[in-house]
Amino acid sequence: MSSPTLAVIGGSGFYSFLDEPREVEVDTPYGAPSAPLALGSVGGREVAFLPRHGAGHAFPPHRINYRANLWALASLGVRQVLAPCAVGGLQETTPPGALVVPDQLVDRTSGRVQTFVESGAAHAPFADPYCPTLRSALLDAAPGAVDGGTMVVIEGPRFSTRAESRSYAAQGWSLVNMTGHPEAVLARELGLCYATVALVTDLDAGVETGGGVDQAAVFASFAAHLERLKGVLADAVARAPLPAADGCVAWLDAVDPRHRPDRGLTRD
Ligand SMILES: [Zn+2]
Known part of the structure; x- marks a missing residue:
């Protein structure tokens, strides 16, 4: 078996992707990733899968060890990451059930470790936070998906207030999420x-007129669309x-x- 060069990080409700995977435990200088990495073949390529929140959703968004997750994947040889997630929609153009491939993000998290850099000058360019090649692959795989949009990432785990949600929408941002950053x-x-690739599970509190976002509705919506999302990813x-x-x-x-954030990683 060759080593995987591509990985999928599954979000809420998305805990498996591969048929008969081989599991590998990986440790990193930052601790253990959310779960053992599952390895298998998809479309003729070796792929690694990692459930972002761990088995049984053990880790809420603010407690995910994002550094360990990315380092573990890279240490296996992964160089491309497809990262599906569940999001709230902030605009009428991103209704529940829509798939969106955002092209921008806004960080509204707080207190999360968001870098590997501990010394020296290593300032990652981030004007375009997503890889254009992988965005194209996702858009080609998902006819009808919304091309572009800004995803604001909030700290969570609570959902937004109506005022927060309205302010995000007023900026023209289209999606709200809790894991896209860092x-x-x-x-x-x-x-x-x-x-x-973001699956819109609900309209956020400032957009919808009912009782606001609730967790059961979000998870039910995600489950209803999960097989479609898995097909798009494959x-x-x-x-x-x-x-x-x-x-x-x-x-x-x-x-x-001496200051590269990836120093210590072996790379092919
Ligand atoms: Zn790239």
Whole structure:
């Protein structure tokens, strides 16, 4: 078996992806990832799968060890990450059931460790937080998906107030989520290509007129669309070109080797 060069990080309600996977326990300088990594084949490619929240949703968004998750994947040889997630919709253009491949994010988390950098000058370029190549693969795999949009990532675990939600919508942002940051920037720091596909499970509190967002409705909506999302991901895996030295990794070449955030990782 060759080592996996692509990984899928499953979000809420998305705890398995591969048929008859081999499980590997991986430790990292940052501790253990959310779960053992599952390895298997999809569309002729070796793929790693990691449930972001751990088995049985052990880790809420603010307690996920994002650094361990990304480091563990990279240490196995992964260079591309597809990161599905559940989101609330903030605009009429992103109704429940829609799939969205966002092109921007806004960080409204607080207190999360969001870097591997501990010394020196290593400032990851993040103007475009998602890999354009992987975004294209996801859009090609999901006809009808919304191309682009801004996802605001909140600290959670509570949902937004109506006032917060209205203020996000007023900015023109289209999605709200609790896990997209720091996952995306940690991937960039390790030179991994990374893109997300978001499933809109509900309208956020400022948009809908009922009793606000509730967890049961979010999980039920996600479950209803899970098989469709898995199909899109399998197709995107098959469509994704093999890893190439694009801008997601090339920026590291300009960083002093003593201060590279990925120092200590072995890379093919
Ligand atoms: Zn890339």
